[in-house]
Amino acid sequence: MSEPPAVEAGRHPAVEVDRHPAVEVDRVTRTFGDVVALDDVSLTVQPGEAVGVLGPNGAGKSTLLSLLAGLRRPTSGTVRLAGGDPRQAATRSRLGVTPQATGLPQTLKVGEVVDFVAGHHRDPLPREEVLGRFELSDLRGRQCGGLSGGQQRRLAVALAFVGRPDVVLLDEPTTGLDVPARHALWGAVRGFVAAGGTLLLTSHYLEEVEALAQRVVVVDHGRVLAEGTVAEVRGRTALRRVRFGAPAGAVPAQLTAGARVVADGSREQRWELLVPDADAFVRALVTAGVAFRDLEVAAASLEEAFLALTGERAAGAGVPA
Incomplete structure (x- = not known):
């Protein structure tokens, strides 16, 4: 299967993406009542980087992405996206997101959903380009309610790229995909990063993080345990x-x-x-x-290093989430 063409990252003058880190998390804590989801976390991602965030269930990964997407505020600390506040519309316009759980309109057709999302962006990718890059062209006339779980997931990931984003957040992007579909999606994501886009992803599949990420951050109990290249994280054990x-x-x-x-x-x-x-x-x-x-x-593999770093809680969970 040939690699799809690169998904070009957008460039909007409203956000000076080249003068700031793509992602800045500075001493961020987020609590939910008595539960500390993130505890004094700091993270910087430069434009063009691909970073994988690993951790067991409940480690704080999805909370971190929700702060970067502007869906929640930190209890303390600061979060910046391309130098701006992710809660501001001008900043969020440069962001593409696929959350862990997505709900697609069941009666709309695949092509109609792409058009609907494109209508919210100033310079979206053409519909056929999006469908082709994510191997959805044959499904353009199908209602979302008639898609398999894996097909819906592919569409949800494709929608994150419609607005030519500079930064994409993917939370468990290939859950439910078979191996060929997963590798096809990886090709599209690699093209986005090769074109200068910034990627932050969490994944159950450690193979996926090794395939896509240049750098890895391991979190547990809301704290960063290790950070570095895949080789460096392996070397921490x-x-x-x-x-x-x-x-x-x-x-x-x-x-x-x-x-x-x-x-x-x-x-x-x-x-x-x-x-x-x-x-x-x-x-x-x-x-x-x-x-x-x-x-x-x-x-040791990345998975073995991960389990050694996070200890018995991760081993009991089987895989990170």
């Missing part, structure tokens, strides 16, 4: 993935006591473990006289 060949039962139990065993040699005599100290583990294998072969040591 000492976990290493060790793979080697050896028969099942060849590795003494005491050597695996502090490791997470992914494969125990019972399938094709392949072992795979996540260990906190790869050098010490390999030395222990040699000392114990384990006849291993084809040894590989690699950094």
